[in-house]
Amino acid sequence: MSEAFVTLVTNDGYALGALVLAKSLRDVNTTRKIAVLITNEVSEPTRNRLREAFDVVSLVNELNTHDAANLALLGRPELGVTLTKIYAWKLTQFTKCVFLDADTLVVQNVDELFDRPEIAAAPDVGWPDCFNSGVFVFVPSAATFEKLAEHAVSTGSFDGGDQGLLNTFFDYWPTAGPEHRLSFLYNMNANQSYSYKPAFQKYGHLVKIIHFIGQFKPWHWARTSSGRVYAQTQEAPTHSEFHVQQWWNVFDRHYSTSAPPVSLAALPIGFSG
Ligand code: UDP
Numbered sequence: 001m002s003e004a005f006v007t008l009v010t011n012d013g014y015a016l017g018a019l020v021l022a023k024s025l026r027d028v029n030t031t032r033k034i035a036v037l038i039t040n041e042v043s044e045p046t047r048n049r050l051r052e053a054f055d056v057v058s059l060v061n062e063l064n065t066h067d068a069a070n071l072a073l074l075g076r077p078e079l080g081v082t083l084t085k086i087y088a089w090k091l092t093q094f095t096k097c098v099f100l101d102a103d104t105l106v107v108q109n110v111d112e113l114f115d116r117p118e119i120a121a122a123p124d125v126g127w128p129d130c131f132n133s134g135v136f137v138f139v140p141s142a143a144t145f146e147k148l149a150e151h152a153v154s155t156g157s158f159d160g161g162d163q164g165l166l167n168t169f170f171d172y173w174p175t176a177g178p179e180h181r182l183s184f185l186y187n188m189n190a191n192q193s194y195s196y197k198p199a200f201q202k203y204g205h206l207v208k209i210i211h212f213i214g215q216f217k218p219w220h221w222a223r224t225s226s227g228r229v230y231a232q233t234q235e236a237p238t239h240s241e242f243h244v245q246q247w248w249n250v251f252d253r254h255y256s257t258s259a260p261p262v263s264l265a266a267l268p269i270g271f272s273g
């Protein structure tokens with residue numbers, strides 16, 4: 001029986017997130033494998049860094065024309081990144097997986113998540129009857145992959161991202177049993193601690209996974225020569241400095257800023273799905 005954490009990287013910017021995520025999982029001594037799905041856009045030097053940090057680096061092929069669902073999907077380029085996430089279901093060498101967005105950081109061991117069934121996830125803070133698709137437990141299966149692809153063609157995604165697609169596919173989630181519902185501690189929106197600071201003060205030490213939702217990711221923050229983070233953007237920073245600093249602390253423990261694992265200057269501002 002083999003189980004794995006899985007993330008996704010379609011460009012070099014998110015690769016930095018994935019590298020830090022992988023290191024954070026090692027830091028908390030996970031006993032499970034760590035896998036990353038990549039696409040063609042990821043550069044060769046970056047692939048090498050990913051190969052060092054992950055047990056499995058799986059190149060996800062462009063949509064193939066082997067079946068009707070995929071053929072129809074070829075006409076739906078807007079579903080691109082969304083669809084790439086569903087390729088995680090093709091990792092059938094594993095019996096169970098936990099998907100983690102590349103913008104998450106694991107701060108305590110979460111191996112107990114493998115005791116949960118498909119689909120297990122935490123409520124989205126914006127619409128708690130939907131689950132947030134940044135952290136979820138799933139069971140790889142070629143049949144489920146095909147059904148997800150068909151669902152993408154027939155129903156599409158109501159938010160244009162993977163979360164809209166997965167929530168209508170696993171539409172039983174809001175009323176499913178408690179084993180399907182993950183605590184907020186497994187997907188703590190780093191923005192949220194601002195808006196409910198007293199709760200963060202009471203429960204913050206219990207957080208296991210931090211999720212940096214939104215356009216500006218920890219790797220977009222600037223740092224002083226002493227390593228302290230500061231928001232470089234014109235807009236108000238979306239994440240708490242405390243959590244962004246935690247992300248950079250993991251980075252510093254494993255990577256030297258003088259030789260960053262991917263070119264920091266070239267990092268694109270990510271999309272917000
Ligand atoms: N992702 C990617 N390339 C992109 C956009 C997204 O590889 O250009 C992957 C990455 O794993 C990311 C996830 O898809 O964490 C979901 O996107 P994001 O985390 O930006 O969405 P948010 O959590 O902000 O809604």
Ligand code: MN
Pocket residue numbers: 101102103104134211212213214
């Ligand atoms: Mn995310």
